[in-house]
Amino acid sequence: MNEADITTTVNGEKVERSVAVRTSLVDFLRYDLCLTGTHVGCEHGACGACTVQVEGAAVRACLMLAVQINGKQVATVESLGKPDALSPLQRAFSKHHALQCGFCTPGFLMTIDAWLGQLPAGYLPNDEEIRDMLSGNVCRCTGYQNIVEAVRELTRARANGAAA
Structure with missing residues (x-):
């Protein structure tokens, strides 16, 4: 070989x-x-x-x-983080119950994290942009709404200058 x-x-x-x-x-x-x-x-x-x-x-x-x-x-x-020190993204997922079985979650987290790194400082994406970014990841459990809510909250916090 x-x-x-x-x-x-x-x-x-x-x-x-x-x-x-x-x-x-x-x-x-x-x-x-x-x-x-x-x-x-x-x-x-x-x-x-x-x-x-x-x-x-x-x-x-x-x-x-x-x-x-x-x-x-x-x-x-x-x-991204450790069980006792979650990243802001992981905390937002937990807060908004954006995962159920968890199988797809690592892929979503890495997709979102990369996307957040490309957003201009202070930019606030709308739900359509968030859904478009998420469209390449499949989840059979959540229906995506809680994932969108987690990302929305995180991008608002970032746009308002909170650490992310």
Whole structure:
């Protein structure tokens, strides 16, 4: 089997590994690095459960190969917060009951976090913009309204200068 050496930074930690060139990023994160917050859903890029950030952009980890992250910065849901120190986004999800079974939640969180990082300071998106941003992630439990409410509250707090 062909292998390649990669050096990357995952959640702020330098990682050096030899990986099979056909290893998907989602498998590398879950099985080589034991970062199981990144979920395997459809394996076709349609559901968004495997969304992580590469160089700050939300990407589907099932559609990337591990060798493609060589020399790049990767963030998984584990980078957002800890159980005893949730990020503002995670707190907003909890407050608004924006998750039920939780399977899709890591993908939503990483998608939203990347999107928030691209918003101009003080910008307040409307619900249509929020729903459009969420449209690439599938949830079979929530009906999305609570997710929209969590994002709306968080963007309002950010626009008003609250730490996010």
